[in-house]
Amino acid sequence: MSNTLIDTHAHIFSHEYENDLETVIKNSIASGVTKIIIPNINADSILPMIELCDAYPGICFPAIGIHPTDIESSPVEQIKCLEKELLKRKFIAIGETGIDLYWDKSNLSNQIVALSTHIKLASSFDLPLIIHSRNSFQETIDTIVTHKKSNTRGVFHCFSGTYKEACTIIESGFLLGIGGTVTFKNSTLPDILPLIDLKNIVLETDSPYLAPIPYRGKRNEPAYIKDIARKISDIYTISIDEVAKITTENANILFNF
Numbered sequence: 001m002s003n004t005l006i007d008t009h010a011h012i013f014s015h016e017y018e019n020d021l022e023t024v025i026k027n028s029i030a031s032g033v034t035k036i037i038i039p040n041i042n043a044d045s046i047l048p049m050i051e052l053c054d055a056y057p058g059i060c061f062p063a064i065g066i067h068p069t070d071i072e073s074s075p076v077e078q079i080k081c082l083e084k085e086l087l088k089r090k091f092i093a094i095g096e097t098g099i100d101l102y103w104d105k106s107n108l109s110n111q112i113v114a115l116s117t118h119i120k121l122a123s124s125f126d127l128p129l130i131i132h133s134r135n136s137f138q139e140t141i142d143t144i145v146t147h148k149k150s151n152t153r154g155v156f157h158c159f160s161g162t163y164k165e166a167c168t169i170i171e172s173g174f175l176l177g178i179g180g181t182v183t184f185k186n187s188t189l190p191d192i193l194p195l196i197d198l199k200n201i202v203l204e205t206d207s208p209y210l211a212p213i214p215y216r217g218k219r220n221e222p223a224y225i226k227d228i229a230r231k232i233s234d235i236y237t238i239s240i241d242e243v244a245k246i247t248t249e250n251a252n253i254l255f256n257f
């Protein structure tokens with residue numbers, strides 16, 4: 001393969017990599033994944049996330065945000081710490097942020113405030129957003145449409161929705177992040193994706209979660225982007241090299257590496 005790949009979503013600062021992080025990075029590079037975006041989760045993960053990116057400059061790129069399942073009762077206060085970090089160093093994106101109603105519906109109003117605050121932050125620092133939306137498509141897109149500015153852009157990470165939802169996301173100026181679920185037997189993505197231009201798609205692993213087949217159920221890692229790219233090349237009936245070329249170009253434009 002002559003083209004490189006980008007993993008646009010991997011939490012490899014997680015303790016699951018503490019014993020073999022160097023091997024994980026080496027394996028990524030060996031499989032053609034030369035850039036990895038590292039989205040933050042909560043206030044406690046900021047330091048490990050930044051230490052990781054400092055240890056692998058030009059390979060690991062930090063994104064800053066608070067994950068929707070970590071949003072508490074005073075979201076605006078909680079998100080203030082992000083601004084401080086943004087003034088200190090360069091980040092590639094704001095995220096991850098969004099709305100997650102899978103675990104807890106009672107926190108919706110705080111999650112909406114948190115997402116709208118992240119949207120404002122992304123606009124003022126002119127950065128793309130990394131959006132997490134689970135059991136909350138309408139709530140997420142409504143919040144984005146209500147608060148978006150002229151420079152609002154980003155990716156819906158780990159997309160697994162309907163064709164109609166995909167169109168709404170693209171019309172709103174966002175890309176679709178496609179991960180390991182595309183390889184799962186029950187996935188509807190193989191039917192939907194051929195209707196969507198590949199220029200709207202970036203690849204991601206969401207490591208350590210959602211490892212693609214044949215690693216399903218095991219710890220995920222950025223090297224497995226290759227297995228996701230292979231499945232996408234089957235779906236679009238183009239070469240894996242072409243998938244790498246187009247999705248890497250999409251990621252380069254969105255994240256401005």
Ligand SMILES: [Zn+2]
Binds near residue numbers: 011039
């Ligand atoms: Zn994530």
